[in-house]
Amino acid sequence: MNEPPILLDAETRAQEHPADHRAELRLWLRMLTCTNLIEGEIRARLRRHFGVTLPRFDLMAQLEKAPEGMTLGELSRRMMVSNGNVTGLVERLLESGHVERRAHPSDRRAVVVALTPTGRHVFAGMAAAHAEWIAELTAGLAPADVAQLMRLLGRLKSHVKEVAHG
Amino acid sequence: MNEPPILLDAETRAQEHPADHRAELRLWLRMLTCTNLIEGEIRARLRRHFGVTLPRFDLMAQLEKAPEGMTLGELSRRMMVSNGNVTGLVERLLESGHVERRAHPSDRRAVVVALTPTGRHVFAGMAAAHAEWIAELTAGLAPADVAQLMRLLGRLKSHVKEVAHG
């Protein structure tokens, strides 16, 4: 054997020397299952109880943390979705009267979006229910489990950010 | 004080007696961030390297585990997406020649879908790269971390399933 140490791109290497990544794959699939299950349940409950979609709730949740409003770009980054997506979401939330647009004080390219008083009030009710639901769905975990998960996921998150961007 | 023990629905109770669910909420947001980051990276790489979308990859991944094929309903359940969604995905994968439809042996309502030889070959390459990518993205975790996460997420998953369905 004694193969020479040739550098290959990931695909070629993967096909010729398939390492054992089963544990990591299974972990990834389980993470995906968990988030899909929770997200699906939250989505259904938001629709049933408040007639609102999850993306709109998420957008309002970002705005709620910024009383002065936020630019579309900031929203896009925080929600981790594309710019065009935010444009459309804001458009629909404008129509329903939950958010309003303001001129940016110093940058005429930018648009600031903020919750309306109505939007703020509506969101408060949804957020309280949402918190209860998340607590209900994660009630299978002891406080120590929650802390442990936070720590491990924190480790994962910072590594993924390194690999993906930096 | 000494309020009477009246039973209220979740929304009302949440607004009037907001319990402290901050830890659980933060955990949920962190989980969401992790999966979104990884999913986004995998989606971009699949597109860049293979010109395929993540949903199509996911569908083919299910079929690869079923050499004899699988009904649309089974696909829908395993992928945790709606029926109509699967119909559309299969339609597009039929056009590209990655999957084929077969008659169900005993149930004329059902449709069986299976990978074509081409689809199987194409998927093999994508799956190998995908496994490498997942390993790369989760490399920030020690083997013990992976095992611990599997355990905790397993606990979460089974509880969520209970709450959501049963």
Add this chain to the structure above:
DNA sequence: GCCTGTTCCTTCAAGTATAAAATATTTTTG
């Protein structure tokens, strides 16, 4: 056999999502 309820799939409308191109404005640079 028929009736009833269920399951399997498709269709549809609305909404969500990406990537890429286009536009407008700001900032940087030479």
Add this chain to the structure above:
DNA sequence: CAAAAATATTTTATACTTGAAGGAACAGGC
């Protein structure tokens, strides 16, 4: 200051996704 580069948003094309409604086929009891 003018040109170039960078930024903020919108637009476009395409694809994905859901939830709900509908039609076809199955399964059971009568």
